Amino acid sequence: MNKLFFFSLGLSAVLFASCGNNKPATAPNSPAAVDSLVPEIPPTSAFIDTLDGKPTTLYVLINKNHNAEAAITNYGARVVSLLVPDKTGSLTDVVLGYDSIGKYIHQPDTYFGAIVGRYGNRIAKGHFRLDGKEYTLATNDGHNHLHGGKKGFDAVVWTGKQINDQTLELTYLSKDGEEGYPGNLQVKVTYTLTDSNALQISYEATTDKPTVLNLTNHSYFNLNGQGSGTINNHLLRIYADHYTPVDSTLIPTGKIQPVAGTPLDFLQTTAIGARINDSSIQLKYGKGYDHNFVLSPAPDDTTRPDGLASAATVIGDQSGIVLNVYTNQPGIQFYGGNFLTGTNPLKNGKKDNYRSAFCLETQHFPDSPNEPSFPSVELKPGQTYKSTTIYQFSVKK
Numbered sequence: 411m412n413k414l415f416f417f418s419l420g421l422s423a424v425l426f427a428s429c430g431n432n433k434p435a436t437a438p439n440s441p442a443a444v445d446s447l448v449p450e451i452p453p454t455s456a457f458i459d460t461l462d463g464k465p466t467t468l469y470v471l472i473n474k475n476h477n478a479e480a481a482i483t484n485y486g487a488r489v490v491s492l493l494v495p496d497k498t499g500s501l502t503d504v505v506l507g508y509d510s511i512g513k514y515i516h517q518p519d520t521y522f523g524a525i526v527g528r529y530g531n532r533i534a535k536g537h538f539r540l541d542g543k544e545y546t547l548a549t550n551d552g553h554n555h556l557h558g559g560k561k562g563f564d565a566v567v568w569t570g571k572q573i574n575d576q577t578l579e580l581t582y583l584s585k586d587g588e589e590g591y592p593g594n595l596q597v598k599v600t601y602t603l604t605d606s607n608a609l610q611i612s613y614e615a616t617t618d619k620p621t622v623l624n625l626t627n628h629s630y631f632n633l634n635g636q637g638s639g640t641i642n643n644h645l646l647r648i649y650a651d652h653y654t655p656v657d658s659t660l661i662p663t664g665k666i667q668p669v670a671g672t673p674l675d676f677l678q679t680t681a682i683g684a685r686i687n688d689s690s691i692q693l694k695y696g697k698g699y700d701h702n703f704v705l706s707p708a709p710d711d712t713t714r715p716d717g718l719a720s721a722a723t724v725i726g727d728q729s730g731i732v733l734n735v736y737t738n739q740p741g742i743q744f745y746g747g748n749f750l751t752g753t754n755p756l757k758n759g760k761k762d763n764y765r766s767a768f769c770l771e772t773q774h775f776p777d778s779p780n781e782p783s784f785p786s787v788e789l790k791p792g793q794t795y796k797s798t799t800i801y802q803f804s805v806k807k
């Protein structure tokens with residue numbers, strides 16, 4: 411399947427004639443030339459293992475137009491590769507990832523491509539009260555709880571079911587007491603690669619006891635291609651006129667403040683790095699951008715039939731690849747790769763250099779269980795948690 415797919419992708423890349431990889435367009439009937447036109451996804455065999463008694467593997471999604479491909483492992487429900495066309499038609503792998511399951515297991519702190527939970531982002535001191543009861547969670551970020559704790563949803567083996575070439579369902583039962591959370595939580599994440607080059611992520615969850623929940627995807631994007639250098643020249647717009655300021659441990663102060671007059675104002679499209687050295691205390695605390703934005707409907711946002719709102723738009727300065735993010739969640743974390751150090755070996759021999767990728771994590775606000783004025787993150791028995799994120803790709807020529 412893959413070989414055929416690559417052949418047809420390579421063929422279309424050749425037909426687009428000008429290639430982003432500096433290779434001259436070659437006759438489409440040369441298999442060697444066709445292979446070299448497309449970045450390779452890791453082989454499935456590199457993801458076959460058994461962890462916690464469960465099998466791991468790599469699933470491949472191909473859209474119907476055969477011009478986008480995603481590779482997803484059931485270890486942490488992680489997006490490993492995501493290939494979309496750039497302005498010349500050449501396929502570009504826009505997410506950071508590793509080429510084997512072993513590297514994901516041994517370098518867990520980055521959360522590359524993972525579904526994070528039960529609570530994506532931070533909970534202060536790993537404590538919260540719910541319905542009069544005090545809960546203590548695992549702490550794994552100084553004194554705070556981050557991305558579900560020591561062994562969050564990023565580090566467990568999900569059960570995968572490939573529905574068709576475009577759709578993968580992943581399920582996980584998080585047991586009562588896991589990492590300190592109450593309730594048996596049944597989670598389903600569905601990845602769909604659409605005809606219009608969007609990766610749609612739908613989340614659903616139910617519980618048998620009241621619990622708190624905040625699921626998101628932690629893909630690191632570089633729209634010029636993973637490992638291709640700084641993201642500071644990417645252009646960014648975030649549809650948010652407020653944000654939640656944080657303290658020095660990245661826990662929200664509880665205030666909701668306007669972005670106006672701060673380097674967090676991305677209401678107008680701006681280069682990510684344009685104000686990165688501003689003396690703002692918020693950039694100091696975040697070591698750059700690492701903040702939750704409170705989404706507000708954009709004036710030019712036409713109502714989508716699916717009820718989702720525009721959250722952010724990013725443009726790769728070299729590739730022309732445009733990413734539009736849509737969600738039904740109230741916030742989005744914009745993280746500028748400030749903790750990347752270039753020490754992790756990415757796919758195809760690339761490095762995860764400092765600020766060479768960004769995350770746009772659709773979410774409820776950090777530390778909501780301890781902030782009554784933030785939208786509630788409680789899930790009760792009988793309710794179904796539903797969240798949708800669309801990462802839509804296109805090109806700007």
Ligand code: GAL
Nearest residue numbers: 519520521660700743745749
């Ligand atoms: C982000 C978070 C950062 C950092 C990163 C993982 O979601 O906002 O502060 O923890 O994950 O390195």
